[in-house]
Amino acid sequence: MVVAIVVGSFCSVETAPEVGRCFRITVPSSGLSGWWCAPQVREYGAKGRGVAATRAFPRGAPLLEYAGELTSRREGLRRELAMGPEDGCFLFFFRLGGRQYCIDATAESGRLGRLVNHSRRRANARPRAVLLADGVPRLFLFADRDIARGEEIVFDYGDARPAAVEENPWLKH
Numbered sequence: 374m375v376v377a378i379v380v381g382s383f384c385s386v387e388t389a390p391e392v393g394r395c396f397r398i399t400v401p402s403s404g405l406s407g408w409w410c411a412p413q414v415r416e417y418g419a420k421g422r423g424v425a426a427t428r429a430f431p432r433g434a435p436l437l438e439y440a441g442e443l444t445s446r447r448e449g450l451r452r453e454l455a456m457g458p459e460d461g462c463f464l465f466f467f468r469l470g471g472r473q474y475c476i477d478a479t480a481e482s483g484r485l486g487r488l489v490n491h492s493r494r495r496a497n498a499r500p501r502a503v504l505l506a507d508g509v510p511r512l513f514l515f516a517d518r519d520i521a522r523g524e525e526i527v528f529d530y531g532d533a534r535p536a537a538v539e540e541n542p543w544l545k546h
């Protein structure tokens with residue numbers, strides 16, 4: 374199973390390097406800018422670790438980067454085939470500017486985007502692929518509605534492949 378499949382779109386986002394658990398991000402089209410304190414890791418029972426909002430976020434606010442190793446889709450698919458259940462599912466496939474990519478966040482990195490759990494029906498975040506000034510595609514999670522402090526941040530992994538759903542029935546909800 375892969376974490377997510379998303380069709381990206383171009384938007385202009387500039388970001389400075391993360392400082393501790395906060396990072397500066399600007400989304401010119403929405404006028405949102407500021408230091409965004411990254412959310413917090415919590416345990417969510419059968420889901421394992423997840424990410425909670427440490428403050429309220431308005432709809433459209435950038436939340437987290439889904440950070441990992443950027444590869445081609447082809448390489449991502451090769452890795453998926455080579456992986457076993459012990460590797461978890463941290464491959465995020467996406468498209469940007471007519472090209473297809475994969476971010477492999479399998480390695481424990483301390484970055485929080487890779488720990489965001491799935492919800493199809495109650496998603497409050499949405500992934501978006503963006504091209505930063507360095508021309509490297511990146512993935513960010515944005516608030517899809519207003520998010521209250523303490524809420525778990527979840528997004529729809531978008532993996533509806535029958536074999537994946539059969540193996541991971543929680544993908545249905």
Ligand SMILES: C[S@@+](CC[C@H](N)C(=O)[O-])C[C@H]1O[C@@H](n2cnc3c(N)ncnc32)[C@H](O)[C@@H]1O
Binds near residue numbers: 543
């Ligand atoms: C990208 S990881 C998310 C972080 C993970 N919970 C952890 O502790 O490392 C994806 C994995 O989280 C679990 N997961 C995510 N969303 C879930 C859900 N709605 N219900 C049950 N398990 C979920 C599954 O084990 C899935 O393979």
